[in-house]
Amino acid sequence: MENININQEQIIDTKSKKKVYNSTYYTKHKTKLLEKLKEKKTCTDCDKFISLSNFSRHKKTCKLKTIGDCPCASI
Numbered sequence: 001m002e003n004i005n006i007n008q009e010q011i012i013d014t015k016s017k018k019k020v021y022n023s024t025y026y027t028k029h030k031t032k033l034l035e036k037l038k039e040k041k042t043c044t045d046c047d048k049f050i051s052l053s054n055f056s057r058h059k060k061t062c063k064l065k066t067i068g069d070c071p072c073a074s075i
């Protein structure tokens, strides 16, 4: 019985530690994370400069197209 109580306490402790770690991590790396959101990458298919947050979505619409044929290339 005592063991179970200790285990539960440990689990709760780990969870709250994780929570603290996550918020600390975010605060610590906030500028980096925000910079990463703004980061851009060149699409290999159409040479368009696309932000990383839109990149995976862009690839879905772009990967079957050839250079010059990509709709984003004309924008």
Ligand SMILES: [Zn+2]
Residues within 6 Å of the ligand: 043, 044, 045, 046, 047, 048, 058, 062, 070, 072
């Ligand atoms: Zn593209």
